[in-house]
Amino acid sequence: MSCRSGNFRKQALSDEILMRVEKPARYIGNELNSVRKDLEKIDIRFAMCFPDVYEIGMSHLGIQILYELFNRRPDTWCERVYSPWPDLHRIMKEEKIPLFALESQDALKQFDFLGITLQYEMCYTNILQILDLAQIPFYAKERGEEHPLVIGGGPCAYNPEPIAAFFDLFYIGEGEEQYDALLNLYKKMKKEQKGRAAFLHEAAKLEGIYVPSLYAASYHEDGTLAAFTPLADDIPKKIKKQVDRNLTDSVYPEKPVVPFLKATQDRIVLEIQRGCIRGCRFCQAGMIYRPNREKDVSRLKELAQKMIASTGYEEISLSSLSSSDYSQLEELVEFLIGECREKGINISLPSLRIDAFSLDVMSKVQDVRKSSLTFAPEAGSQRLRNVINKGLTEEDILHGAKEAFSGGWNKVKLYFMLGLPTETEADIRAIPELANEIAMLYYDTVPKEERNGKCQITISTSFFVPKPFTPFQWASMGAPEDYIAKAGIVNGHLREQLNHKSIRYNWHEAEVTVLEGVLARGDRRLSDVIKKAYENGAFFDAWSEFFDFGKWLDAFEACGLSIDFYNRRVRFEEELFPWDFLDAGVTKEFLLREWKNALAETVTPNCRQQCSGCGARTFGGGVCFEDKN
Amino acid sequence: MKIRIKFRKRGVMKFVGHLDMMRYFQKAMRRAGIDICYSAGFSPHQIMSFAAPLGVGLTSDGEYFDIEAHSSPSSSEAIRALNETMADGVEVTGYVRLSDDAKSAMSQVAAADYELRLPEGFLPSYSAEEWEEKIKKHFRDAESFTVVKKTKKGERALDLKPLVYEFCAGECGGICFFLKVSTGSTENVKPELVLDALFERLGICATPAVSVHRREIYARTEDGRFLPLLDMGEEIA
Structure with a gap:
C-alpha cells in the first residue's frame, strides 16, 4: 500500500x-x-x-x-x-x-x-x-x-x-x-x-x-x-540599448518548457526576425527593436524540427512584427507545411499582409470557411493612415479582401485605433464606411449561390496611447469621456451603413487607456502613486474584472499628482523627457523629424526602400547593412 | 490497430486535471514517436480516448486510455520511449494491443479499486481492527447503506450496498480504507461518498484531508468477474 x-x-x-x-x-x-x-x-x-x-x-x-x-x-x-x-x-x-x-x-x-x-x-x-x-x-x-x-x-x-x-x-x-x-x-x-x-x-x-x-x-x-x-x-x-547583431546563431529555447495548463500561447513559437522595417509612427516595438534583423531560414528549419521533437506541440506559430517582410518566408512556410502535415501539427501565420501569396498559403494551412482574415488599417481614412505612416492603402485592403472573398473567406477582422494625433470626426466616420465598403465588395464579388451565409465583419478599436521612443511621444491624450465619445461616433455612424447587419463593433474601455498613458510617459514621482494604488487594493489592472479606476484616482490625489499633467499637456519640441537618458538607437532628432512629417501627412519609406537615418545603423547589423557587404 | 495504455499519476501530478492530462498525452505521443492515427480535416486530432476521468487531487496506479495506431513497436519499446519523455510523477506501466473489434475503455469500465488514507492525527484514533468492526456493523452486516446524493435536480436517496463490492480497513503507516466500487457512466460511485456515509453513521465530521488513490480499473466479464482493463489486450512482442 x-x-x-x-x-x-x-x-x-x-x-x-x-x-x-x-x-x-x-x-x-x-x-x-x-x-x-x-x-x-x-x-x-x-x-x-x-x-x-x-x-x-x-x-x-x-x-x-x-x-x-x-x-x-x-x-x-x-x-x-x-x-x-x-x-x-x-x-x-x-x-x-x-x-x-x-x-x-x-x-x-x-x-x-x-x-x-x-x-x-x-x-x-x-x-x-x-x-x-x-x-x-x-x-x-x-x-x-x-x-x-x-x-x-x-x-x-x-x-x-x-x-x-x-x-x-x-x-x-x-x-x-x-x-x-x-x-x-x-x-x-x-x-x-x-x-x-x-x-x-x-x-x-x-x-x-x-x-x-x-x-x-x-x-x-x-x-x-x-x-x-x-x-x-x-x-x-x-545608457545604451543592447542589440544582438547575430540572431541566427543566438541562443534559442530548443526545449521550451511545456505547461500542463493551456497557456494563452499554447504552441511552438518560432521567432523569424526581430524589429520591423515599416516605421509606423505609433508603434513602439517598431522603433525600439531596430534595426530589423532576420534569422537565416536554415537555422529556423533546424529549430522547428528540434522544438517539435522536444515538445510534441500540436501547433507552431511564426513570430515577428510583420511576417510578410521576412525575405525567406516562402521557403520557410513550404518546409513547415511538409514537416507538419503528417505529424498532425497546425501552422499559424500571424501578422501576414493579405495578398495572393498569403491567401494561397493560408488556404493550405487552415479551413477557409472557419477562419477569418485580419487587416490592421489602424486608421479609417487615407489621410490619417499617412499621418501614422501605415503603408496600407484602401486599394490594398479592398484588393486583398476581394481576393479573399473569391477564395472562399467570408470573415474579416479590422483593427483600428481611435484618438490618433490630428484625428477628426471625418477620420472616425471613415472606419464604419470602410467596413461597409468591404461588406459591399463581398456581395458584389461572391454570387448568391456561392455564398456561405452573410459576410461577417468585425471592427475592433483600441484607444491610442503615445509611447516613449516613437514619433508620437510628443502627442497629447484625451479624457476618458473624449474616448467614449469617439467610440460613440463609430457606433452611431455604423448604424447608418447599408450593410451594418454584417458588421460588428467592439471597443476598449477608456479609463484603462488613460492610466496606461500616464504610466507610459510618466516620471519618477509616479512610484509613490503606484504603491498607493496597490495599497488601495489595485492589482491585476490588465484584467477588466479587477481594474478599478477609483483606487487609482484616490492614489493620484493622495500623492498630489495630476493625470492631466502627464496626458493632456502639450509637450514642446525641446522638452527633456524622463526617458531621454536612454539611447535606444533611434535619435530624438529622427523622432522629431517624423513627428513633423506626421503633422504634414508625409509618408516615410520603409527601411528597404530607403534609409531614413533613424540612428539604428550604429548597431552595425540587420537591414541597415543588407546588400551592402 | 487498437492499443491500450496504462499509466500511473503520482506526486504533484495529482493537481493536473483530466483535460490537461489528455492534452499532456497528446503531446507525449508525438514526442515518443508513437504512430498514432489522426482524424481528417484541417485541425486533425489524435484518435485517443480515456477510460475514466480522475478528479483533481487524486493519485492513481491504474489510469487508462486507448489509441488507434498505424503501426507499433513492441510493448516494451513503446513503454521505454514514452517513459523517456514523461514529467516526474507520470509513468507508463502497460501497453497492449486490443482486438480490432474491442470496445473502448470508457464503455467497458465497470469498477475501480481505491485506497483512502486518513491524515495523521485523525480523530477518533481507532485502530484498523476497530474500523473493521464498524464497517462490518454499518456496512457489511447492514441490509442497506443508503446515502443522500445531491444531483442537479435536487437530492435523491441511493443505496450503495449493491454498488460497493468491497470495503475494508487496514494499516499502511496510518489508517487506510480499501474500496472496490461501481464505476463508469451508469452508476459511478465516488469512494469519498462511501467513507463520508460511514463517518456520518459514526457521528464524525468528514474531513477533506482524506487522500484518495485509485489502484485499478476493471471491466466486467460475461461471467461477472472483474478484469483489469490491461488484461483485455495482448502484449506486443
Whole structure:
C-alpha cells in the first residue's frame, strides 16, 4: 500500500491549499523541460518573473529565451515565478506564506536575483504584489544585503522611471548581449563579499545597465523634467540599448518548457526576425527593436524540427512584427507545411499582409470557411493612415479582401485605433464606411449561390496611447469621456451603413487607456502613486474584472499628482523627457523629424526602400547593412 | 490497430486535471514517436480516448486510455520511449494491443479499486481492527447503506450496498480504507461518498484531508468477474 507515497519533491503550498484554489497546476512546477539543478553546484539563483497569471506568463517568448540563456551557465539556476491569482494571494497573505519559484519551490527572498519582465504598463501593481508576497521591501532603498537584487527588463524598461524606485537595476535592450557580463561580475563580487552598493556601482558601468539610485532627477516649476544626472563621475550619462547583431546563431529555447495548463500561447513559437522595417509612427516595438534583423531560414528549419521533437506541440506559430517582410518566408512556410502535415501539427501565420501569396498559403494551412482574415488599417481614412505612416492603402485592403472573398473567406477582422494625433470626426466616420465598403465588395464579388451565409465583419478599436521612443511621444491624450465619445461616433455612424447587419463593433474601455498613458510617459514621482494604488487594493489592472479606476484616482490625489499633467499637456519640441537618458538607437532628432512629417501627412519609406537615418545603423547589423557587404 | 495504455499519476501530478492530462498525452505521443492515427480535416486530432476521468487531487496506479495506431513497436519499446519523455510523477506501466473489434475503455469500465488514507492525527484514533468492526456493523452486516446524493435536480436517496463490492480497513503507516466500487457512466460511485456515509453513521465530521488513490480499473466479464482493463489486450512482442 506504500506505492503512492514515493519520494516526491518539495511543495511550497500544502495539498489542502492547492485543493482550495482555482487551477492548482499553476503553482506546482514540474513541467516538461523545466530545469532542475543541484544547489551545491551553482553560484547564482535567478528567479525570472512575468507579473501576470501563469497562463499569460508562460506564453511569453522572452522569458523562455532568458531561461535557456541563464540555465546554459553551469553556475546559474534560473527558475520561474508568476503572479498568484487573487484566490491564492489572499491565502498567502493570511498565512504569511512567502512567494516561491516554481522549480525548487524555494522562497524568492533567498535568491540572488529577481528578474521582472515589463511587457505592459498595466502590470505595474502586480510587481508590487510579487514583492509583497515575496516579503521583499517595495523600495530598492529599503533593501539590505539579505534581499535579492530586483532587475527589470523588456519594452516598458524604455521608460523605467515610473517604477524606478522599486528596482535595483534595469537591463535596457536584448538580454542575449550583456547578461553574461552582469552575472560574471555578480559572481566575482559575491565571492569577494563586496556588498550590494559596490556591486550596483560596478554594474552601472556595464553597457545597457541602469541603476536608478545612482541618478537624480530635478524638475522645473511647471513640473517638467529639468535635469537628469548621474551621481557618480564614473557611470555613463546615457545608457545604451543592447542589440544582438547575430540572431541566427543566438541562443534559442530548443526545449521550451511545456505547461500542463493551456497557456494563452499554447504552441511552438518560432521567432523569424526581430524589429520591423515599416516605421509606423505609433508603434513602439517598431522603433525600439531596430534595426530589423532576420534569422537565416536554415537555422529556423533546424529549430522547428528540434522544438517539435522536444515538445510534441500540436501547433507552431511564426513570430515577428510583420511576417510578410521576412525575405525567406516562402521557403520557410513550404518546409513547415511538409514537416507538419503528417505529424498532425497546425501552422499559424500571424501578422501576414493579405495578398495572393498569403491567401494561397493560408488556404493550405487552415479551413477557409472557419477562419477569418485580419487587416490592421489602424486608421479609417487615407489621410490619417499617412499621418501614422501605415503603408496600407484602401486599394490594398479592398484588393486583398476581394481576393479573399473569391477564395472562399467570408470573415474579416479590422483593427483600428481611435484618438490618433490630428484625428477628426471625418477620420472616425471613415472606419464604419470602410467596413461597409468591404461588406459591399463581398456581395458584389461572391454570387448568391456561392455564398456561405452573410459576410461577417468585425471592427475592433483600441484607444491610442503615445509611447516613449516613437514619433508620437510628443502627442497629447484625451479624457476618458473624449474616448467614449469617439467610440460613440463609430457606433452611431455604423448604424447608418447599408450593410451594418454584417458588421460588428467592439471597443476598449477608456479609463484603462488613460492610466496606461500616464504610466507610459510618466516620471519618477509616479512610484509613490503606484504603491498607493496597490495599497488601495489595485492589482491585476490588465484584467477588466479587477481594474478599478477609483483606487487609482484616490492614489493620484493622495500623492498630489495630476493625470492631466502627464496626458493632456502639450509637450514642446525641446522638452527633456524622463526617458531621454536612454539611447535606444533611434535619435530624438529622427523622432522629431517624423513627428513633423506626421503633422504634414508625409509618408516615410520603409527601411528597404530607403534609409531614413533613424540612428539604428550604429548597431552595425540587420537591414541597415543588407546588400551592402 | 487498437492499443491500450496504462499509466500511473503520482506526486504533484495529482493537481493536473483530466483535460490537461489528455492534452499532456497528446503531446507525449508525438514526442515518443508513437504512430498514432489522426482524424481528417484541417485541425486533425489524435484518435485517443480515456477510460475514466480522475478528479483533481487524486493519485492513481491504474489510469487508462486507448489509441488507434498505424503501426507499433513492441510493448516494451513503446513503454521505454514514452517513459523517456514523461514529467516526474507520470509513468507508463502497460501497453497492449486490443482486438480490432474491442470496445473502448470508457464503455467497458465497470469498477475501480481505491485506497483512502486518513491524515495523521485523525480523530477518533481507532485502530484498523476497530474500523473493521464498524464497517462490518454499518456496512457489511447492514441490509442497506443508503446515502443522500445531491444531483442537479435536487437530492435523491441511493443505496450503495449493491454498488460497493468491497470495503475494508487496514494499516499502511496510518489508517487506510480499501474500496472496490461501481464505476463508469451508469452508476459511478465516488469512494469519498462511501467513507463520508460511514463517518456520518459514526457521528464524525468528514474531513477533506482524506487522500484518495485509485489502484485499478476493471471491466466486467460475461461471467461477472472483474478484469483489469490491461488484461483485455495482448502484449506486443
